[in-house]
Amino acid sequence: MIEFIKTLISGLGLGSIYALIALGYTMVYGIAKMLNFAHGDVIMVGAYAGIVAFTSAGLPPVFTVFLSVLVCTLLGVTIEHFAYKPLRGASSLSVLITAIGMSYLLQNLALMIFGSQQKAYPQYVKLGQVSLGAVTVDGITLLTLGVTACIMVGMSLFINRTKLGKAMRAVAEDRGAAELMGISVDRTIALTFAIGSALAAVASMCYGLTYVYIKPTTGAMPGIKAFTAAVFGGIGSLPGAMLGGIALGVIEQMAKTYISPLWADAIVFAVLVLVLVVRPTGLLGKEIQEKV
Amino acid sequence: MMKKMMSLILAAAMVFALTACGGDKPASTADGTDGTKETIKIGGIGPLTGDYANYGISVKQGAEIAVKEINAAGGIAGQQIELSFQDSQGDAESAVNAYGKLLDWGMKISMGCVFSGEMATVCAAAKDDDIMLLTPSGSSDNILDSNDKAFRVCFNDGYQGVMAANYIKEKNITDKVAVLYQSDYDYSTGLYESFKKGCEENGIEIVEVQTFTESTKTDFTTQINKLLAADVKLIFIPIYAEPASTFLTQAKGKFGDDVYFFGADGLDGILEKVAQDVTIANNVLMMTPFAADNSDAKVQAFVKAYQEAYNGATPDQFAADGYDAVYILKAAMEKAGSSSGAAMAKAMLELEITGVTGTMKWTADGNTQKNAMAIIYKDGTGSLFGQ
Numbered sequence: 001m002i003e004f005i006k007t008l009i010s011g012l013g014l015g016s017i018y019a020l021i022a023l024g025y026t027m028v029y030g031i032a033k034m035l036n037f038a039h040g041d042v043i044m045v046g047a048y049a050g051i052v053a054f055t056s057a058g059l060p061p062v063f064t065v066f067l068s069v070l071v072c073t074l075l076g077v078t079i080e081h082f083a084y085k086p087l088r089g090a091s092s093l094s095v096l097i098t099a100i101g102m103s104y105l106l107q108n109l110a111l112m113i114f115g116s117q118q119k120a121y122p123q124y125v126k127l128g129q130v131s132l133g134a135v136t137v138d139g140i141t142l143l144t145l146g147v148t149a150c151i152m153v154g155m156s157l158f159i160n161r162t163k164l165g166k167a168m169r170a171v172a173e174d175r176g177a178a179e180l181m182g183i184s185v186d187r188t189i190a191l192t193f194a195i196g197s198a199l200a201a202v203a204s205m206c207y208g209l210t211y212v213y214i215k216p217t218t219g220a221m222p223g224i225k226a227f228t229a230a231v232f233g234g235i236g237s238l239p240g241a242m243l244g245g246i247a248l249g250v251i252e253q254m255a256k257t258y259i260s261p262l263w264a265d266a267i268v269f270a271v272l273v274l275v276l277v278v279r280p281t282g283l284l285g286k287e288i289q290e291k292v
Numbered sequence: 293m294m295k296k297m298m299s300l301i302l303a304a305a306m307v308f309a310l311t312a313c314g315g316d317k318p319a320s321t322a323d324g325t326d327g328t329k330e331t332i333k334i335g336g337i338g339p340l341t342g343d344y345a346n347y348g349i350s351v352k353q354g355a356e357i358a359v360k361e362i363n364a365a366g367g368i369a370g371q372q373i374e375l376s377f378q379d380s381q382g383d384a385e386s387a388v389n390a391y392g393k394l395l396d397w398g399m400k401i402s403m404g405c406v407f408s409g410e411m412a413t414v415c416a417a418a419k420d421d422d423i424m425l426l427t428p429s430g431s432s433d434n435i436l437d438s439n440d441k442a443f444r445v446c447f448n449d450g451y452q453g454v455m456a457a458n459y460i461k462e463k464n465i466t467d468k469v470a471v472l473y474q475s476d477y478d479y480s481t482g483l484y485e486s487f488k489k490g491c492e493e494n495g496i497e498i499v500e501v502q503t504f505t506e507s508t509k510t511d512f513t514t515q516i517n518k519l520l521a522a523d524v525k526l527i528f529i530p531i532y533a534e535p536a537s538t539f540l541t542q543a544k545g546k547f548g549d550d551v552y553f554f555g556a557d558g559l560d561g562i563l564e565k566v567a568q569d570v571t572i573a574n575n576v577l578m579m580t581p582f583a584a585d586n587s588d589a590k591v592q593a594f595v596k597a598y599q600e601a602y603n604g605a606t607p608d609q610f611a612a613d614g615y616d617a618v619y620i621l622k623a624a625m626e627k628a629g630s631s632s633g634a635a636m637a638k639a640m641l642e643l644e645i646t647g648v649t650g651t652m653k654w655t656a657d658g659n660t661q662k663n664a665m666a667i668i669y670k671d672g673t674g675s676l677f678g679q
Contacts, residue, residue: 003517003518003521006517007514007517010513010514010517014511014513116342118534118537118565120541120566120567120568120569122568128545129545129546138513211510211511211538211542212538212541212542213510213537213538213541218510221507221510253513253514256508256514256515257514257517257518260503261475261502261503261504261505261508261514261515262475262476262503262505264508265507265508
């Protein structure tokens with residue numbers, strides 16, 4: 001039983017990180033109708049920004065996180081402006097290939113600047129182990145859970161209660177109609193990239209504090225898993241991304257504990273296939289009826 | 293056309309540069325063509341740049357110390373030796389190219405390659421050449437099979453795991469162990485298999501086996517939970533330094549102070565990987581044939597020479613392997629009386645050499661058996677275990 005609870009909590013922690021990244025995927029897909037495969041690598045950049053800010057520049061933790069968020073936000077907006085915006089009218093395949101190219105560009109830039117050797121993310125938050133009854137868990141896992149929960153609440157308030165959120169929903173639903181209503185589509189999409197990338201920076205902080213070592217390829221695997229989580233929960237849906245991320249993390253850790261690490265990834269993707277067979281739009285995806 | 297011109301110009305420039313260099317180094321003007329004193333050309337291959345550069349550079353530097361010592365003492369049978377070490381970046385294809393380049397240079401004897409993968413392809417490519425190959429550090433079991441003139445300085449993986457089990461028994465550390473290994477790497481699974489065999493022979497019980505793969509090597513939470521539940525005094529970790537650093541970082545503070553993490557040659561370099569907090573590597577035991585603080589006079593002389601030559605750097609086991617490799621080639625050539633690969637390979641079987649990595653004898657399959665020691669890390673320094 002203790003083992004089960006421990007696994008569950010570590011699954012929730014891992015799932016929270018997936019969920020934070022998946023939010024970025026799903027928002028961009030919902031609003032710009034494109035898969036931003038460079039999103040995983042934005043996390044890597046955020047982590048390196050944190051390392052430079054804290055270790056090299058000696059900034060205090062709060063500024064380190066702030067700088068990391070700032071760098072990622074600027075990077076996200078820049079990528080959107082120079083790589084994706086010129087392709088707004090192009091076929092979705094061209095945009096997809098551009099995104100993959102952007103992903104490799106970021107990885108190789110990091111390789112050139114920081115080298116291939118792993119770098120340790122500064123452990124500026126030291127929480128140690130926390131005892132919850134008979135179960136001891138890493139404090140950092142609980143922090144990740146808390147941060148993700150706060151962001152989730154904040155995001156749904158933003159999307160549902162503010163004017164900008166309303167604009168984002170409008171663009172997601174019908175870009176043409178939104179434009180006719182006086183909403184600037186370009187600005188809304190840029191805003192989406194900014195928010196998604198800022199969330200990636202927060203994810204990079206959680207990732208760095210939990211798993212410590214950062215390499216130029218660090219963002220690739222969590223990126224793919226988070227994309228899976230977004231599809232799992234229903235791409236385009238914010239609560240879906242959250243649910244998908246958490247579910248994926250828990251399934252992965254359970255499979256590792258009770259079956260074998262060798263099978264963990266296979267099981268995760270098998271569950272994805274099953275869900276898509278039963279519910280093609282994902283767990284919380286909206287069914288969109290095409291009108292003829 | 294443009295390309296051809298360019299390469300011609302480059303080639304011309306290179307020839308010019310080479311002759312220019314020759315001018316101020318009298319030793320290399322005697323390149324054999326003018327019939328005066330010939331040098332014995334030894335070639336080495338390994339990663340000098342890229343991800344695994346530390347391994348290749350160590351081997352090269354160790355070998356250079358040996359070359360310097362031998363030349364100062366009069367060379368082999370009056371002939372000076374010359375070493376050329378080519379960069380392969382750890383890639384098997386580049387290693388074969390480098391081997392060809394060394395042949396063109398006039399290589400008579402080969403130090404083989406640093407990595408197992410490289411050594412396997414070069415051995416196959418060189419099987420018809422009359423050149424002996426001696427890998428300082430390629431430890432995978434079957435890499436020497438394609439070439440009957442191929443040998444190694446280090447011990448092979450199939451033997452290393454058994455030896456690790458013997459060592460645990462001999463030092464009376466514990467009789468209950470757990471294992472964490474990487475199930476999609478030959479090196480790691482090979483070591484685990486042979487360790488399992490060794491444990492059976494020594495009556496050591498393996499109570500828990502945990503694995504991970506290349507794609508799951510960032511998160512060890514579930515494995516650590518299982519290993520903690522196993523409640524053992526020793527965890528065998530036959531893995532490379534990089535995943536080991538992640539595992540140890542996540543395990544820090546969770547295991548008791550008397551729990552050892554026992555690994556093999558792949559752990560070399562672990563301290564640099566956890567440089568941000570060296571106490572992460574506390575209680576790591578690393579099996580090695582070479583320990584820099586061994587009180588043996590030969591070892592101390594080597595460590596001193598190495599430190600003087602390379603700004604106080606302490607040699608690791610790869611440097612020691614490279615150093616021994618050159619001395620072994622010297623002994624084999626002296627015994628054979630020529631640099632012919634076939635003759636030297638025959639001589640190898642009759643040799644018994646005590647180098648800085650122990651006393652070695654070879655069997656026809658190219659393997660050697662020698663004693664192992666273990667280094668234990670504490671607060672950033674390694675010292676001989678049980679001393």
